[in-house]
Amino acid sequence: MNNKFTRIEIVMADVKEKIATVIYMPESRLPSIRAAAKDYGFSPSTVVEAYERLQTEGIIYSRPGAGFYVAETTAPLSLTDIAPKIDRVVDPLWVSRQSLEPPDGALKPGCGWLPADWLFEVGMRRGLRNVAKADASIISEYATPLGLLALRQLLTRRMAGLSINAEPSQIILTDSGTQAIDLIFRFLLTPGDTVVVDDPCYFNFRAQLLAHRVKVVGVPYTPNGPDVDAFAAILDEHKPRLYITNAAIHNPTGATLSPATAYRVLQLAQAAGLYIIEDDIFADFEVKPAARLAALDGLSRVFYIGSFSKTLSASLRCGYIAAPIEWVGSLVDLKIATGFGGSQLAAAVVFSALTDSGYRKHMNDIHTRLASARTHTLPRLAKLGIVPWLLPQAGMFLWCRLPENNNATELANRCLSKGVVLAPGNVFSQSDNAEKFMRFNVAQMSHSKIFEVLAQSMT
Structure with missing residues (x-):
């Protein structure tokens, strides 16, 4: 019984995702019971029950003799529901929230901006x-x-x-x-x-x-x-x-x-x-x-x-x-x-x-500070076996490959529990093939605790 219930949920979740991402448009006809059963590899009764539950929720409706159709009015948009059901740490909305409202005292080498005292x-x-x-x-x-x-x-x-x-x-x-x-x-x-x-x-x-x-x-x-x-x-x-x-x-x-x-x-x-x-x-x-x-x-x-x-x-x-x-x-x-x-x-x-006369000097100072931060950050990462994909000419970011046997999502989870917010690779990857990469912001990496936590958390 539990196995059957799980299969019904799989069908329902798939239909909901296809509606949310507009693969199934409002008023479009869903695959027939027979066709859906074949595609999912489930029994027709499983698909029937899933469709009936979706109809009860108002997500789809039936036309006698014509099948099931997507309702014109669907549930309110939830980006986290549309997103792949993977660990929340690789969700870009999660990363933004952690960076904008970090735990007390957290360090943020995964954020995408300069420290406040670097700004003009x-x-x-x-x-x-x-x-x-x-x-x-x-x-x-x-x-x-x-x-x-x-x-x-x-x-x-x-x-x-x-x-x-x-x-x-x-x-x-x-x-x-x-x-x-x-x-x-x-x-x-x-x-x-x-x-x-x-x-x-x-x-x-x-x-x-x-x-x-x-x-x-x-x-x-x-x-x-x-x-x-x-x-x-x-x-x-x-x-x-x-x-x-x-x-x-x-x-x-x-x-x-x-x-x-x-x-x-x-x-x-x-x-x-x-x-x-x-x-x-x-x-x-x-x-x-x-x-x-x-x-x-x-x-x-x-x-x-x-x-x-x-x-x-x-x-x-x-x-x-x-x-x-x-x-x-x-x-x-x-x-x-x-x-x-x-x-x-x-x-x-x-x-x-x-147009302030000091803005040009401010940016020249930023260029110098970022170059110095890269110079100091790269060897400290290298000691941990973390190497850059390339050496950038400018800017604050290093896109780095982690040592073998390290998963960026798992590492970010472990570091977060110790007060360090990271940006794991799959946050940035549409194909989800960057689990070995991490983005570091050199302007946010002056604190030695970051490297200590990385060292403690890596496998």
């Missing part, structure tokens, strides 16, 4: 004082739909330094880089579309796509960018709508996109009708500028986004989208529909901080 606090305080003295409308009124003109003009000049040609009218300020991505997802995607991500990729890309109920396919990432042969095969087989990637410094690998790979990716994208989101949140960490898809593409099929949480402040939220001019109006409509007016205050403070 002096410039931000000056910016807040400057804005406090400005016209009262800055601190009391909604922003215009596109956002603060002075900041958009500054962004066009900054992008020009990367050979990205954009007018201020092509730039939309958002409440964050995350909101920028979400707006583009809302604009381009419908449930059931296919999106390509790097494998590995920034874990919140995966979490956001999960929320949009699309199919996600990973393309292997190399030290020069996505594997172009695999990329071409994915475009041919899956006909994806969108590809999302990092510009400049790749998260989590620290790799840099080569010009040759960038050209080939754009050629394939144009031939396939594929759109691209290029997330350049780490632009100011670069020492030597890398190729930008948005520059080579001329903002034709590429949406270029960024924000300032990594260099100025994670507390004052402000991001942006640079988009093809013909799509700006629709994106602005979505921005208003989902967030109404943006924050003039945040944009004004960010503008003041970026």
Whole structure:
């Protein structure tokens, strides 16, 4: 009896997952009892009971003589229910929660930002004082739909330094880089579309796509960018709508996109009708500028986004989208529909901080501190048998392979119980094939306890 009940649960869970990920669309017909029984390898009576229980829950309904159908109204979206039923530590939402609200006294070498005392606090305080003295409308009124003109003009000049040609009218300020991505997802995607991500990729890309109920396919990432042969095969087989990637410094690998790979990716994208989101949140960490898809593409099929949480402040939220001019109006409509007016205050403070005479020196100091942190971290990891996949030219991340017989998820669990928050490889991997990898943030690894806990926890 227990075995039969377990099989019923398997069928129910599979149907629910396929509905949540829009493999089974609302009002679509489920496989017949006979067909489902054959696919699952279970008896028809097991499938009948599973379907009947799903019908009782209001998830599906029957049409006499015609079979079972997906109900129009389904249960509220739960990202953790959609996600694979694996240990919570490899869930990107879990990692975010642990990093944002860690246990008391926890160290966070797995988080994706600089320590608070590394950020441009002096410039931000000056910016807040400057804005406090400005016209009262800055601190009391909604922003215009596109956002603060002075900041958009500054962004066009900054992008020009990367050979990205954009007018201020092509730039939309958002409440964050995350909101920028979400707006583009809302604009381009419908449930059931296919999106390509790097494998590995920034874990919140995966979490956001999960929320949009699309199919996600990973393309292997190399030290020069996505594997172009695999990329071409994915475009041919899956006909994806969108590809999302990092510009400049790749998260989590620290790799840099080569010009040759960038050209080939754009050629394939144009031939396939594929759109691209290029997330350049780490632009100011670069020492030597890398190729930008948005520059080579001329903002034709590429949406270029960024924000300032990594260099100025994670507390004052402000991001942006640079988009093809013909799509700006629709994106602005979505921005208003989902967030109404943006924050003039945040944009004004960010503008003041970026134009502060100390910002360039601040970033030069960050480059030096990160280089020093890498120099000190690498040999300490090497003593534990942890080796980098590549030696990055800049940025805060090391994508490292663990010694044999060590599983990143299990190691992260053991370290968490000892007050150290890590970011195990499968958080970043769409194919779940990075169980031997861990992402380390060198800026967060000055405390000797991290290496002691690693040593105690490794097998």
